[in-house]
Amino acid sequence: MNTSASPHPSHTTTGQGGETHQSADDAGIPTMTTQQGVPVSDDQNTLRNGAGGPALMEDFHFREKIFHFDHERIPERVVHARGYGAHGYFELTDSLADVCHADIFKNVGEKTPAFVRFSTVAGGRGSSDVVRDVRGFAVKLYTKQGNWDIVGNNIPVFFIQDAIKFPDFVHAAKEEPDRGFPQAQTAHDNFWDFVSLSPEATHMVCWAMSDRAIPRSFRFMEGFGVHTFRLIDAKGRSTYVKFHWKPRQGLQSVVWNEALKINGADPDFHRRDLWNAIHAGDYPEWELGVQLFDDEFADSFDFDILDPTKLIPEELVPVRRVGRLVLNRVVDNFFAETEQVAFCTQNIVPGIDFTNDPLLQGRNFSYLDTQTKRLGGPNFTHIPINAPKCPFHNFQQDGHMAMHNPKGRANYEPNSWPQPQGGPRENPVSGYRSFPQEQSGEKVRQRSASFGDHYSQARQFYISQTPVEQTHMKDAFVFELSKVETPAIRVRMLTHLRNVDEALAHGVAEGLGISPLPPAARPFLPVRTDLPASDALSILKNGPDSFHGRKLGVVVTEGTDADLLTAVLEAAHNVGAETELVGPRIGNICNDRGKVLPVMQKINGGPSVLYDAVVLLPSAQGSRLLLGEATMRDFIADAFAHAKFIGYGADAEPLLDAAGVTSAARDDGVIRLGGGGDATAFVKACAALRFWPREQHVHAV
Ligand code: HDD
Numbered sequence: 096m097n098t099s100a101s102p103h104p105s106h107t108t109t110g111q112g113g114e115t116h117q118s119a120d121d122a123g124i125p126t127m128t129t130q131q132g133v134p135v136s137d138d139q140n141t142l143r144n145g146a147g148g149p150a151l152m153e154d155f156h157f158r159e160k161i162f163h164f165d166h167e168r169i170p171e172r173v174v175h176a177r178g179y180g181a182h183g184y185f186e187l188t189d190s191l192a193d194v195c196h197a198d199i200f201k202n203v204g205e206k207t208p209a210f211v212r213f214s215t216v217a218g219g220r221g222s223s224d225v226v227r228d229v230r231g232f233a234v235k236l237y238t239k240q241g242n243w244d245i246v247g248n249n250i251p252v253f254f255i256q257d258a259i260k261f262p263d264f265v266h267a268a269k270e271e272p273d274r275g276f277p278q279a280q281t282a283h284d285n286f287w288d289f290v291s292l293s294p295e296a297t298h299m300v301c302w303a304m305s306d307r308a309i310p311r312s313f314r315f316m317e318g319f320g321v322h323t324f325r326l327i328d329a330k331g332r333s334t335y336v337k338f339h340w341k342p343r344q345g346l347q348s349v350v351w352n353e354a355l356k357i358n359g360a361d362p363d364f365h366r367r368d369l370w371n372a373i374h375a376g377d378y379p380e381w382e383l384g385v386q387l388f389d390d391e392f393a394d395s396f397d398f399d400i401l402d403p404t405k406l407i408p409e410e411l412v413p414v415r416r417v418g419r420l421v422l423n424r425v426v427d428n429f430f431a432e433t434e435q436v437a438f439c440t441q442n443i444v445p446g447i448d449f450t451n452d453p454l455l456q457g458r459n460f461s462y463l464d465t466q467t468k469r470l471g472g473p474n475f476t477h478i479p480i481n482a483p484k485c486p487f488h489n490f491q492q493d494g495h496m497a498m499h500n501p502k503g504r505a506n507y508e509p510n511s512w513p514q515p516q517g518g519p520r521e522n523p524v525s526g527y528r529s530f531p532q533e534q535s536g537e538k539v540r541q542r543s544a545s546f547g548d549h550y551s552q553a554r555q556f557y558i559s560q561t562p563v564e565q566t567h568m569k570d571a572f573v574f575e576l577s578k579v580e581t582p583a584i585r586v587r588m589l590t591h592l593r594n595v596d597e598a599l600a601h602g603v604a605e606g607l608g609i610s611p612l613p614p615a616a617r618p619f620l621p622v623r624t625d626l627p628a629s630d631a632l633s634i635l636k637n638g639p640d641s642f643h644g645r646k647l648g649v650v651v652t653e654g655t656d657a658d659l660l661t662a663v664l665e666a667a668h669n670v671g672a673e674t675e676l677v678g679p680r681i682g683n684i685c686n687d688r689g690k691v692l693p694v695m696q697k698i699n700g701g702p703s704v705l706y707d708a709v710v711l712l713p714s715a716q717g718s719r720l721l722l723g724e725a726t727m728r729d730f731i732a733d734a735f736a737h738a739k740f741i742g743y744g745a746d747a748e749p750l751l752d753a754a755g756v757t758s759a760a761r762d763d764g765v766i767r768l769g770g771g772g773d774a775t776a777f778v779k780a781c782a783a784l785r786f787w788p789r790e791q792h793v794h795a796v
Contacts, residue, residue: 110139110140111139111140112139112140114139116139129155129156129159130159130163133156135156138156138160141154141157142154142156142157169434169435169469169470169471170468170469171219171220172214172220172465172469173265173465174216174217174265174269175214175215175216175231175233176214176218176219176220176222177214177215177218177219177220177221177222177224177279178212178213178214178215178231178433179212179213179214179313179365179366179369179433180210180211180212180213180426180432180433180436181210181211181369181373181422181423181424181425181426182208182209182210182422182423182424182425182426182432183208183209183210183211183378183420183421183422183423183424184206184207184208184209184420184421184423185199185206185207185209185234185236185383185418185419185420185421186204186205186206186207186418186419186421187199187200187201187202187203187204187205187207187417187418188203188204188382188416188417188418188419189203189415189416189417189418190202190203190417191326191385191417192328192329193328194326194328194334194387195326195327195328195334195446195447196327196328196329196445196446197238197240197243197326197444197445197446197447198238198239198240198444198445198446199236199238199239199240199243199444200326200417200446207236207237207238207239208236208237208484209234209235209236209237209420209422210234210235210237210432210436210480211232211233211234211235211420211422212231212233212433212436212438213230213231213232213233213313213365213369214230214231214233215228215229215230215231215279216228216229216230216231216268217268217269217279217280217281218278218279218280219278219279222278222279222362223279223358223362223364224357224358224361224362224363224364224365224366225309225349225354225357225358225364225365226279226280226309226354226358227280227281227282227303227304227308227309227351227354227571227575228279228280228281228303228308229248229249229250229302229303229308230248230249230250230308230310230313230316231246231247231248231249232247232248232249232316232318232319232340233245233246233247233436233438234246234247234318234340234420235436235438235442237483237484237485238444238485239485240444240445240446240485240525241442241444241483241485241487242442242444242481242483243442243443243444243447244438244439244440244442244443245318245320245338246438246439246440246458246462247318247319247320247321247338247340248318248319248321249307249310249316249317249318249319250299250302250303250307250308250319251317251319251321251337251339251406252298252299252302252321252403252404252405252406252552253299253321253403253404253454254290254293254295254296254299254300254404255293255295255296255403255404255454256295256402256403256404256453256454256542256546257453257454257457257542258453258454258455258456258457258458258460258461259457260293261454261457261461263289264289264293264296266285267285267286267288267289267290268281268285268286268289271283271284271285277578281303281575282574282575282578282579283578283579284579284580284581284584287575287576287579287584287585287588288581288584290588291584291587291588291590291591292587294549294550294591294616294618294619295404295546295549296404297549297550297553297591297594297595298404298405298549298550298552298553298556299404300553301553301556301557301568301595302556304568304571304572304575305556305560305564305567305568305571305634306348306349306350306564306567306634307348307634308571309348309349309350309351309354310347310348310349310365311347311348311349311707312347312365312368312369312372313365313368313369313379314342314344314368314369314372314379314644315342315344315345315346315347315348315639315644316342316346317339317340317341317342317346317381318339318340318381319337319338319339319340320337320338320339321337321403322337322403322449322450322452322454322455323335323336323337323400323401323450323452324336324337324338324443324447324448324449324450325447325448325449325450325530326385326387326446326447326448327445327446327447327448327528327530328446331528331530331531333448333530333532334387334388334389335387335388335389335390335392335393335400335450336385336386336387336388337385337386337406337407337412338383338384338385339383339384339385339386339414340381340382340383340384340420341381341382341384341414341416342379342380342381343379343380343381343382343419344379344380344639344643344644345637345638345639345640346634346637346638346639347634347638347639347645347784348634349704349737350567350737350738350785351567351570351571351574352733352736352737353704353733353737356702356704356733357704357705360700360701360702360704360705361705364705369422369425370425371673372644373422373423373424373425374425375673377643377644377671377673378421378422378423379421379422379644380419380420380421380422381419381420382416382418382419382420383416383417383418383419383420384414384415384416384417385414385415385417386407386409386412386413386414386415387412387415388400388407388412392412396411397548397551397623397626398545398548398551398552399543399545399546400450401450401451401452401453401543401546402452402543402545402546403452403454403455404546404549404552405552406552408555408626408627408629408631408632409629409631410627410629410630410631414631431478431479431480432480435470435475435478435480435481436480436481437462437466437469437470437475437476437478437481438462439459439462439463439466440455440458440459440462441459441462441463443527444527445525445526445527445528448529448530451532471495471496472494472495472496473491473494473495474494474495474496474497474498477496477497477498477499488501488518488519489501489519490505490506490507490508490518490519492506501518503515503516503518504516505517505518506518508520547619547620548618548619548620548621548622548623549594549618549619550591550594550595550618550622551622551623551624551626552626553594553595554594554595554596554622554623554624554626555626555627555628555629555632556632557595557596557599558596558628559628559629559630559631559632559633560632560633560635561633561635561636563635563787563790564633564634564635565599566790568599569599569602569603569606570606572588572592572599572603572606573602573603573606573607576588576603576607577606577607585607585609586609586613587613588603589603589604589607589609589612589613590613590614590615590616591616593612593613593614593615593616594615594616594618594622600612635787638783638784639782639784640782641670641671641782642667642670642671642672642707642708642778642779642781642782642784643670643671643672644671644672644673645672645673645707645708645781645784646672646673646674646675646705646706646707647663647667647672647673647674647675647706647707647708647709647710647778647781648674648675648677648696648701648703648705648706648708648709648710649663649664649674649675649676649677649709649710649712650676650677650678650698650709650710650711650712650713650721650727650730650747651676651677651678651684651686651692651694651712651713651717652678652679652684652713652714652716652717652718652720652721653684653685653714653716653717654685654686654687654714654715654716654717655684655686655687655692655712655713655714655717656686656687656712656714656744657686657687657688657690658770658771659712659744659768659770659771659774660686660692660712662768662770662771662773662774662775663710663712663742663768663774663777663778665771665774666771666774666775666777666778667778669775669778670778670779670782672707672778672781675695675696675701675705675706676692676693676694676695676696677694677695677696677697677698677701677730678692678694678696678697678698679697679698679717679720679721679724680694680697681694681695681696681697682694687714698721698724698726698727698730699726702726702729702730702733703729703730703731703733703734703737703739704733704737706734706739707739707781707784708734708739708740708741708742708781708784709730709731709734709739709740709741709742710741710742710743710768710777711731711741711742711743711744711747711750711751712743712744712746712747712768713744713746713747713750714746715746717746718746718747718749718750719749721750722749722750722753727750727753727754728750728753728754729754730754731750731751731753731754731756732754732755732756735754735755735756735760735765735789735793736793737785738764738785738786738787738789738790738793739764739785739786740764740765740766740777740780740781740783740785740786741756741764741765741766742766742767742768742773742774742777743765743766743767743768744767744768745767745769751765760792762786762788762789762792763786763788764780764785764786764788764789766780
């Protein structure tokens with residue numbers, strides 16, 4: 096046995112192949128066993144007939160280990176394959192008992208365990224985080240009356256109106272079947288072919304081309320239940336409801352060029368962000384908001400409340416905040432929890448009910464079905480992450496991996512066995528009851544005519560954006576359509592955009608070199624141009640009021656000014672921002688007082704796209720060294736181009752010049768830091784997140 100300089104020197108051995116590992120020859124280290132519990136003596140060498148001989152079939156340990164490995168993967172989700180989950184709780188802050196008898200909405204202050212999984216939609220499990228895509232926002236609430244899943248997105252409307260179109264939509268959005276690319280993006284012919292042939296998609300496409308589709312973090316995005324649901328009160332009366340999750344952290348997105356670069360620098364940008372925030376104790380939080388309305392409102396509203404391509408502006412029906420969702424614990428095991436969690440729209444509890452939204456009705460079939468395939472059988476509810484946390488009893492039995500078969504003789508009902516052998520019985524008082532909605536009508540395959548206005552709300556969304564956001568939308572359309580190879584598809588898309596906004600259509604056409612504009616698509620119902628702008632639809636109008644929860648990248652070198660650095664770090668920490676030092680190398684860098692700095696990133700590994708704002712504090716000598724460094728110039732040029740706030744010490748001026756941020760180009764977002772007061776003012780300015788007036792000066796095309 097050899098010992099070496101490992102973190103566990105006393106138990107470390109060197110194996111026959113020179114590998115360093117620990118053995119359980121000492122108390123306190125668990126002995127490895129097979130799945131049958133048989134202790135393992137050697138986990139690194141197969142059993143063979145002589146050292147150079149063939150492997151022996153009887154090596155049950157080898158066979159079990161490889162067999163299990165061969166079966167590690169389960170099918171990835173057909174959509175929303177890439178996701179990241181966390182645990183937390185929901186706390187009721189305002190009773191909804193006036194309109195809903197669900198237990199979760201009764202007692203103010205009561206906490207209900209929750210699990211949330213955020214996701215992208217189109218990409219595979221191993222794709223990048225910051226792609227242009229809708230984000231899933233799925234919440235599982237382990238209530239005392241069973242699990243309630245709100246399987247929502249970060250966008251309040253959807254691409255299609257009827258679930259029967261979902262396979263077509265998803266096929267068109269994902270990689271093209273003959274070539275297997277492009278991955279995790281909609282910038283290709285099939286997607287735009289489908290949506291340009293489906294006018295109902297126009298509203299959602301506008302959202303997808305807005306900055307909503309490139310969030311800065313899961314923490315900084317809203318969630319929406321999308322459909323209209325029902326709340327049922329104790330007397331069985333129904334109130335319509337739309338669910339909203341409002342981030343306490345405020346809204347924030349990145350810019351597109353930044354997104355492209357983040358995906359290279361850190362494909363796990365969003366999951367790392369959530370992991371870091373929870374580990375730092377900066378627990379992300381959302382308020383649960385409800386828009387409540389009745390039949391009278393529904394009848395008077397300009398659109399059909401059952402149409403999932405429409406939203407109800409918050410100015411018309413205000414969002415009542417009734418609770419908070421706090422994420423405070425990462426998973427113990429990604430596969431067991433995040434991968435195996437199974438959300439189903441059909442999981443609702445007494446007091447909540449569905450409506451006739453045709454998309455929701457179809458979803459209620461799809462989720463149960465897909466989980467059975469994905470998780471291998473009907474007992475996926477026995478997996479701890481999916482099991483209710485309240486008592487549950489029924490006579491469902493057997494099947495693959497059954498963990499909770501009923502005990503005793505009775506496995507059917509009615510039965511006449513006495514309790515406890517007789518088992519559970521239905522409960523007409525506390526049991527789930529559906530709202531007794533009257534139904535009539537012929538059996539037809541027909542879309543309601545009231546679903547026919549496809550452009551008015553798309554237009555309302557567009558005019559609700561700030562000019563900066565409108566430009567981003569135009570640029571996104573141009574980018575995506577520039578990747579479409581078939582000219583007719585690009586032109587067809589423009590016919591829809593003309594019904595959204597003429598300036599938008601012109602801008603996109605110009606970007607694509609299309610002239611003259613094609614005629615507008617003929618709308619099924621006239622386009623409403625009188626819908627007022629809604630501030631709630633803009634990200635920039637709903638940003639944070641401080642730099643809390645954001646990340647500052649600080650460039651340091653040998654000899655960095657210790658006082659200024661301390662002032663910057665303190666100012667950032669005082670508002671709850673994270674900081675990271677970036678330098679020419681990691682470790683062994685001293686400030687001007689000889690103190691070693693905890694440099695976490697080398698400049699090429701920590702480009703400015705990973706930070707919300709940057710500060711440049713090289714010493715004069717460090718600045719000279721970095722002048723020849725291309726990645727340093729990129730760091731500054733990108734931060735400037737992405738409209739970030741840049742703070743700098745006097746010695747950083749040559750670096751700014753070298754990156755093209757000359758004294759003439761420097762604007763109010765490029766801030767010279769002389770002392771501690773400046774650092775505080777800088778961090779305060781960063782609350783605006785970006786210096787948007789710069790954007791128009793850094794783009795010529
Ligand atoms: Fe869906 C997953 C959200 C329409 C069929 N969907 C899935 C997830 C989210 C959504 C967040 C991932 C859940 C997780 O993290 O595990 N889906 C939506 C929203 C929709 C929507 C907000 C429209 C309002 N979905 C939709 C339709 C269908 C599906 C119309 C089918 C008819 N969705 C599925 C699915 C998935 C899924 C195939 C794939 C993996 C899974 O369910 O668990 O059943």
